Amino acid sequence: MGPTASGKTKLAIEIKKYFPIELISVDSALIYRDMNIGTSKPSFNQLLNHPHHLINIKDPSESYSVINFYYDAIDSINKVINKGKIPLLVGGTMLYYKILLNGFSNLPISNRTVRDNIYNYASKFGSKKLYNILSKIDPIYSNKIHSNDLLRIVRALEVFFISGKKVSELYKYNYRFFPYKILQVAIIPDDRNKLHKIIKIRFEKMLADGFENEVRSLFLRGDLNSNLPSMKCVGYRQMWNYITKKISYDEMIYRSICSTRQLAKRQITWLRKWKNLKFIKNNEVDIFKDIIFKFLTHCNRIK
The missing domain is CATH 3.40.50.300 (P-loop containing nucleotide triphosphate hydrolases)
Known part of the structure; x- marks a missing residue:
């Protein structure tokens, strides 16, 4: 490494x-x-x-x-x-x-449509706004990542919108x-x-x-x-x-x-x-x- x-x-x-x-x-x-x-x-x-x-x-x-x-x-x-x-x-x-x-953990497979919609939102309103949304949905996971880490922010929101479950919950089970x-x-x-x-x-x-x-x-x-x-x-x-x-x-x-x-x-x-x-x-x-x-x-x- x-x-x-x-x-x-x-x-x-x-x-x-x-x-x-x-x-x-x-x-x-x-x-x-x-x-x-x-x-x-x-x-x-x-x-x-x-x-x-x-x-x-x-x-x-x-x-x-x-x-x-x-x-x-x-x-x-x-x-x-x-x-x-x-x-x-x-x-x-x-x-x-x-x-x-x-x-x-058993995270859902990526959905291109959901992911593109999240990225489009980020393009219009900025990654900080997206991070604030994630902070309300999953404060535990959002505290572990940087507010500018767009890839992980998008993935966490994608997981939530697809499965209805928080990444912090799914990460408990390996x-x-x-x-x-x-x-x-x-x-x-x-x-x-x-x-x-x-x-x-x-x-x-x-x-x-x-x-x-x-x-x-x-x-x-x-x-x-x-x-x-x-x-x-x-x-x-x-x-x-x-x-x-x-x-x-x-x-x-x-x-x-x-x-x-x-x-x-x-x-x-x-x-x-x-x-x-x-x-x-x-x-x-x-x-x-x-x-x-x-x-x-x-x-x-x-x-």
């Missing part, structure tokens, strides 16, 4: 040199095809030499829930184990890890649990300012590599819109707003970098509260190797 731009993929690929592992992506943006530059997706050569499960499995027009991830991840893990290898999950989508490890022994390791940068500089440099490289053209190609398809989860990914949302002339180019850059920093901050907050987690710094390959070796020896996976 680790915040965005902390070097998770690079470290995972390095560790793959020393252990019989296969990589499984835990990233809600890398699932989408044709979204390569803005997601910092591993390069073609990296994926060729170090294949990742659960990358490029969905079109940007398609929805993908945490429940979809749970079943896809379990399937990938089983396939890796059946090969006699060890699954190494790598990514920064903390909610995916949480659902995978702790199980999930129906699936993770059946494997696990080692949880997270990269936590020891210098927040350095991470911010890396985020800025990385986004500038995205622009130089053609990020604007990537999003313009998606925009010209004609079947995508700003309400889709794919187009709400950090960077894509801001670039989409620039292409549709809602913000200036400089504003797009500023908002993209700020949003990425905020994402990293939220990820680090998640990790600081995570139980049974071992922390390493970006460059501690040898320490990570030692942690894995001891864990696998304990599990009698290697001698």
